[in-house]
């Protein structure tokens with residue numbers, strides 16, 4: 001069982017031993033289950049009120065699946081998700097039973113693609129107001145006032161309310177999506193690559209907007225990205241995922257200055273290359289083949305790509321263990337390796 005990290009405050013989000021396995025079916029008439037993709041495998045984490053936990057890892061490591069489980073868009077395979085607000089605890093119930101209203105009021109999502117996240121037939125007022133209506137929070141005049149208020153918070157104006165998505169730029173659409181996520185006053189926002197689909201020239205603007213909104217509205221973020229520069233800019237703490245598991249977690253500056261896992265070191269070395277290629281995927285710049293989730297190697301799953309691998313690494317899977325307060329790593333050799341960080 002993964003160890004939970006030490007914390008002082010009561011976390012707004014607590015995830016214990018979360019698993020999400022997708023069944024893999026055979027082709028043909030009977031579609032038998034022939035295996036499982038372990039997209040998220042025994043992940044534990046906490047998010048404190050007002051903090052940003054950045055989740056990083058290369059394509060296919062399970063970041064989106066983790067975020068979607070936490071936002072209760074997927075039924076989980078095993079484990080526990082708890083959110084807390086004003087002294088109350090909420091755990092997501094079965095999907096689609098209408099019993100998740102309270103949970104959804106606290107946890108909202110911003111998706112990567114602002115183009116497909118908005119209904120083209122709904123104007124801004126309807127799009128942004130829909131969560132208020134669906135959750136029975138406001139209607140009529142009050143709904144209009146709340147939509148007008150949040151629209152201004154995200155840098156648009158009331159003149160935009162009657163317009164349809166096609167008349168907005170990518171950045172403006174993402175602002176509408178952010179307004180839609182925030183209109184019901186959530187406490188925790190899962191932001192899944194919220195700037196990756198946007199033009200590089202407006203990415204910084206959007207990140208600053210998200211930071212300002214966090215301050216103003218007291219939000220906590222689970223912020224998912226494959227870009228170390230973005231994660232570095234946004235996060236208070238960082239969680240590094242590899243093949244569905246957490247391989248390292250810690251406060252941002254400590255983790256950047258002194259990584260404990262060889263994979264984290266590789267991600268840090270990849271940063272300038274990713275910038276040069278203007279958003280190149282991590283899998284292109286981290287040496288070796290990304291893991292096949294259907295056929296993970298024995299021992300440490302990172303060993304085929306690890307320059308430090310020893311016999312024990314090929315035989316025994318390392319547990320995620322606490323090294324110092326708030327820092328965890330799953331590497332047999334964490335104490336021996338002298339890995340290279342960057343200036344935080």
Ligand SMILES: Nc1ncnc2c1ncn2[C@@H]1O[C@H](COP(=O)(O)OP(=O)(O)OP(=O)(O)O)[C@@H](O)[C@H]1O
Nearest residue numbers: 022037039058059060061062063064065066226293
């Ligand atoms: N609905 C699904 N059904 C089956 N397999 C899935 C499903 N969603 C994701 N997967 C698989 O789970 C694994 C993790 O996918 P996920 O989308 O969470 O990765 P990611 O880290 O978000 O990648 P990216 O950086 O490309 O967005 C992948 O192998 C993916 O193919």
Ligand code: SF4
Nearest residue numbers: 300303306313331332
């Ligand atoms: S356990 Fe071994 S193979 Fe895995 S990251 Fe550590 S040194 Fe590398």
Ligand SMILES: [Mg+2]
Nearest residue numbers: 063064065193
């Ligand atoms: Mg993803």
